[in-house]
Amino acid sequence: MLTTIIYRSHICDDVPVKALEDMVAAANHHNRHENVTGILLFNGTHFFQLLEGPAESVTAIYQHICCDPRHHNVVELLRDHGPSRRFGNVGMELFDLRHYDRDDVLQSVLDKGTTKYQMTYNDRALQFFRTFVEATEKANYFELPPADSWEFIPEETALSVQPEVVAPGADCSFAFQPIVDPFMQEVVSWEALIRSPGGESPGAYFDALPREELYERDLKSKQVALSMASALGLQDQTLSLNLLPMTLVNVPSAVDFLLTAIEANGFVPEQIVVEFTESEAISRFEEFTSAVRQLKSAGISVTIDHFGAGFAGLQLLAQFQPDRIKINRDLIMDVHKSGPRQAIIQAIIKCCASLEIQFCAVGVEKAEEWMWLESAGISQFQGHLFASPRLGGIPAIAWPEKKFGF
Numbered sequence: 396m397l398t399t400i401i402y403r404s405h406i407c408d409d410v411p412v413k414a415l416e417d418m419v420a421a422a423n424h425h426n427r428h429e430n431v432t433g434i435l436l437f438n439g440t441h442f443f444q445l446l447e448g449p450a451e452s453v454t455a456i457y458q459h460i461c462c463d464p465r466h467h468n469v470v471e472l473l474r475d476h477g478p479s480r481r482f483g484n485v486g487m488e489l490f491d492l493r494h495y496d497r498d499d500v501l502q503s504v505l506d507k508g509t510t511k512y513q514m515t516y517n518d519r520a521l522q523f524f525r526t527f528v529e530a531t532e533k534a535n536y537f538e539l540p541p542a543d544s545w546e547f548i549p550e551e552t553a554l555s556v557q558p559e560v561v562a563p564g565a566d567c568s569f570a571f572q573p574i575v576d577p578f579m580q581e582v583v584s585w586e587a588l589i590r591s592p593g594g595e596s597p598g599a600y601f602d603a604l605p606r607e608e609l610y611e612r613d614l615k616s617k618q619v620a621l622s623m624a625s626a627l628g629l630q631d632q633t634l635s636l637n638l639l640p641m642t643l644v645n646v647p648s649a650v651d652f653l654l655t656a657i658e659a660n661g662f663v664p665e666q667i668v669v670e671f672t673e674s675e676a677i678s679r680f681e682e683f684t685s686a687v688r689q690l691k692s693a694g695i696s697v698t699i700d701h702f703g704a705g706f707a708g709l710q711l712l713a714q715f716q717p718d719r720i721k722i723n724r725d726l727i728m729d730v731h732k733s734g735p736r737q738a739i740i741q742a743i744i745k746c747c748a749s750l751e752i753q754f755c756a757v758g759v760e761k762a763e764e765w766m767w768l769e770s771a772g773i774s775q776f777q778g779h780l781f782a783s784p785r786l787g788g789i790p791a792i793a794w795p796e797k798k799f800g801f
C-alpha cells in the first residue's frame with residue numbers, strides 16, 4: 396500500500412547548512428533502495444518532508460529520521476494512503492525555499508510533482524505544502540528545549556511525610572494525586588481516586604460490586620474520600636471527587652448526602668469539585684442537569700473528565716458547560732510529536748477560552764508533553780511527571796527546575 400508521511404522539524408544549531416546536500420545524497424541512496432521517494436523543503440530553520448512508498452519502508456525510514464540528531468522537534472503532520480506518488484521522479488530532492496521568489500515558490504515546488512496532484516488543491520498533502528511554504532502556521536511551531544533541560548525532583552512537604560491513613564471498616568480506600576500549576580508552583584486541587592482496601596484500581600473495585608449497588612457505593616465512597624482527606628489535613632485545600640453521572644440521577648438525595656459528608660468532615664462546598672467520569676452515556680440528561688444545578692447552587696464546582704475520549708465529547712459540552720474540563724491522556728500522549736493532537740488540543744483550548752471554562756491536561760508523563768502543552772496555553776496538569784497517586788497519602792510533588800546551563 397502506498398503510504399505518505401509528512402513531518403516538520405527544526406534544524407539543530409550546530410548543523411552547517413552546507414552539509415545538507417551531502418546528508419540528502421546519503422539518505423537518497425538508502426531511500427531508493429527502499430523504493431521511497433518524496434521531497435524535502437528547507438526554509439533556513441525548518442525542514443518539511445514528504446515521504447512516499449510502501450508502508451513498512453516509509454514507517455521504518457520515518458522512525459530513523461525521528462532519531463536523527465541533526466534536527467529536533469519533529470512533528471508528524473500527515474499519515475495517509477493514496478493511489479499514486481506525488482513526487483515519484485527523483486529519490487528525495489532537497490528544495491531550498493530561500494532560493495526562490497516568494498510569489499512563485501509554491502508553484503516551483505509543485506512543478507516537481509509527477510502526477511495529476513500537481514493541480515489538485517483539495518489534496519491534503521499539497522495543502523500542507525502551501526501552509527508550510529506560506530508560513531501561515533508558523534505561530535504554532537513551538538520550539539521546545541531538550542527534555543533534559545529540566546529536572547523533576549520530588550519534594551517532600553509536611554503533608555507528604557505523613558504516614559499512610561486507612562479508613563477503618565470501609566470497603567474502599569483512596570489514593571490522592573495533585574492537579575498542579577507548575578509555573579506558580581501551586582496545587583490546584585487534590586483528586587481522590589478510588590481503590591480497593593488493598594490498593595487495587597477503580598476498575599477492580601467497581602467490577603467486584605453487584606451491578607445494582609454500583610451507584611450507591613460510588614456515592615457512599617465519597618464519605619470515605621472526605622474523611623481520609625480530612626485525616627490527611629487537606630481542610631484548606633481544594634478536593635476533586637469522581638462520580639458517575641448516573642450516580643446523581645439514580646441515588647435519591649445524592650446531593651444532600653454529599654453536602655452532609657462535606658460538612659461532617661470540616662470542608663465547605665466551595666472547596667469541592669465533582670468530576671464526571673463519563674464512562675457511560677448520560678441517558679437521563681434532564682435529571683442529570685437538574686442534579687448538576689443542585690451541586691452548583693450549593694457551591695460545588697463541576698468538571699467534565701476524560702474530555703475527548705468516548706462519550707465526554709463535544710455534544711456534552713454543547714448541552715452543558717462545566718467550570719473545568721480535563722483533557723484525556725489519549726490526546727495528551729506524545730502531543731509534542733503529533734500534528735493532529737496539537738490541532739485538536741489547540742481547538743479545545745480555544746473553545747474553552749471562548750466559554751471561560753478552565754482546562755487541565757491529565758496523564759502528563761514526559762517533559763516534552765508538558766512543555767508543548769504549557770506553550771499552547773495550558774497551565775494546569777496532572778500526571779506522573781509531577782506526582783503519582785499515593786494510596787492513603789499525599790505524594791511528594793516534583794516541580795520542574797531548569798537545569799544549570801540551559
Ligand code: C2E
Nearest residue numbers: 588589596597613637638639672758759760777778779784
Ligand atoms: P481519572 O479521573 O481520569 O483519574 C486519573 C487517572 O489517571 C488515575 O487512574 C491516575 O492514576 C491516572 N494517571 C494519573 N497520571 C497519570 C500519568 O501520568 N500516566 C498514566 N498512564 N496515568 C495517569 P486510576 O486511579 O486508575 O483511575 C482511573 C479512573 O477511575 C479515573 O480516571 C476515574 O475516571 C475513575 N475513578 C476513580 N475514582 C473514582 C470514584 O470514586 N468514582 C468513580 N465513579 N470513578 C472513579
Ligand code: MN
Nearest residue numbers: 586637670700
Ligand atoms: Mn478524575
